[in-house]
Amino acid sequence: MGDQPVHPNNKIYVRAMKGVFQRLRRYGGWFLMSLFMLTPWIPYQGRQAILLDIESQQFNFFSVTLFPQDLILLAFLFMIAAFALFFFTTFLGRVWCGYTCPQTVWTFIFIWFEEKLEGARNKRVKMDKSGWSKDKLWRKTAKHLCWLAVSLVTGMTMVAYFVPAPDVVFGFFTGELGFASTFAVVFFTLATYGNAGWMRTIVCTHMCPYARFQSAMFDKDTFIVGYDVERGEARGPRRRKEDPKELGLGDCVDCNLCVEVCPSGIDIRNGLQYECINCGACIDACDQTMDKMGYERGLISYTTEHRLEGGHTDMVRPKLIGYGLVLLVMISAFFVTLNMRVNFEVDVLRDRNQMYRETVEGLIENTYTLVLVNKTQQTSVFQLKAEGLPEHEWVGPTEVEVTAGDVVDVPISLAVDPYELERVMTQIEFVVTTSTSEDTVTIDSRFFSKR
Ligand code: SF4
Ligand code: SF4
Incomplete structure (x- = not known):
């Protein structure tokens, strides 16, 4: 069994990894973050295209203006979001957590700054164990300033969905924003800094309710990140040219990379764990090791429990059809209601x-x-x-x-x-x-x- 990640003060030092799923998450994350940041700046007919104006009790969405009387549409939107989550979780597991949840997207962006300013994982561990020096001081200061800058932009963007975006930016720096909005900007800034910089996957494992009730949606045909025990065990180091069969070993070389890249600090070889957010980092890490050893990829992969047990995966199953049908009904009801809405x-x-x-x-x-x-x-x-x-x-x-x-x-x-x-x-x-x-x-x- 490989070493667990180094945890001074329970800190998880995530190792950066390259690979298909990391690229997918990085580009997807930058895209989602840019979408979130730029949306309040989209103009439409002389005003902000998307604005939830609480003071005048109206929600502007391009040419549509919704009022409290249109609350039913909002209810449909929540139900669509809920059933979409149920459907995709049953089908693809925690794909929301691994690729699109703001907590994950912001955490990986903060880790990117950490990596750029403090260096690779081993360097960061060494730096944290060493005493204070000029180099350590500027690197740590620069990292926290970058985190705070991203957090401040996030806080202002959040408020810009409720107050016109230019007013938020200029008002915040000139002190003319008003108490409630200024408080909201500061609150969201600190929440982003704390959650993505310090708490990270602690939010996922201890605070997020979704992590708790997802097991109710999982079945043996749900896609999870899984380790092929049959193929991998017995694990152990060996030279590239050595035949593992002769040594009585499986394909796992016990390089520990899958553990070092895991943002949750778990070892996927111990089986399905609720801390796993399906991010696929361990798949990329293991595929890299398999390539180096000249073994077939996929010792860790997106798979299903049935497949791991040597059985067949049913893509189409009653629970999935049920969620899909309710989702379709909700989407139809939303558009019919929107269409029937009078001006x-x-x-x-x-x-x-x-x-x-x-x-x-x-x-x-x-x-x-x-x-x-x-x-x-x-x-x-x-x-x-x-x-x-x-x-x-x-x-x-x-x-x-x-x-x-x-x-x-x-x-x-x-x-x-x-x-x-x-x-x-x-x-x-x-x-x-x-x-x-x-x-x-x-x-x-x-x-x-x-x-
Ligand atoms: S076990 Fe793998 S997929 Fe799960 S959180 Fe860790 S790195 Fe991501
Ligand atoms: S990355 Fe793959 S080979 Fe390395 S320890 Fe993990 S499962 Fe074993």
Whole structure:
């Protein structure tokens, strides 16, 4: 059995590794990070394309503006994300953890800075054991400054999804950002620095709930990172030209590379462990050793428990089909709801304190508040009228201008001669049309009178 990684103060010294999966993760990580950082800077029709404006309670996503009334779409999005996670975890194991989770992406970016500034793994171990010197001081300082710079950009980017991006950047450095947003920037900066710089896979093993419940989604046909015990054991060192069979050895040369490159500090040869984030670093490491020894690659590979036991892997299975179908239903429901969404919305609220009141002219008056929501990107004029009442007086505006993405409350009253009313309660309708849409919205309401 090889040595465990060096852990002074439980620190894991990750060895950098080259290979197919590392390239995939590195390029994927840079792409995802760039996408995250640049998205708030994408303009669309003179404003930020994606902005979750909490103050005005609206979410701008290119040409679509969502309001609290559209919460159902957000619920669908969460369900789509959840079922996509279930589907891909059942199929490919913890591929989310290894390649796309921000914790992993940022951790590997921080490790990249560590490697560039403090050197390779063995050099870092030696440096940490040695006393302070000028060289150690500048290297450590430079590393932490780089980590903090990336963390600060991350913190500002997080807030730029909620506050216009230029305001965040200029406001933060000029002190004009406001307390809540400045606090959020500082909070996300420290959280990034702490999580990716110091905590790393401790977050995955001790804090992330996903690591705990993933086992419920795994089955024997789920792709995991696995070590072929049959082929690898008995492990042991040997010369390249020596025949392992003659020495009574398997293909594992016990080089310990798979352990040294593991960000979780585990030995995959001990079997499937919940700390494994499926990053594939040990596969690249082992393939490198196999190439050097002239052995076939794949002693450690993406495989399934069934395959490791010599059996057959079922790609299509009931659990996977179930998750896939629910995912398709959720995606369809999301787009159908989005398509059916009208460009403006009207709500009618009755005065809760008084059913009706009598005016000095002897008319019966009911009071309402019409809530007009303009979900388009242009100013719109709303035309208002009531139907279902005999001749009546409309007290309030019949035309209201609502700017793009705005919500306006319009208090109005309807007054009717009581002798014209046949019942105590009359069913009425508010009919609203707008200048920017051909749709007409009709809202049912009631008009109360005295007995
Ligand atoms: S065991 Fe391999 S795949 Fe799992 S976390 Fe460690 S290096 Fe990544
Ligand atoms: S990298 Fe491969 S050969 Fe080296 S110890 Fe790990 S399993 Fe054995």
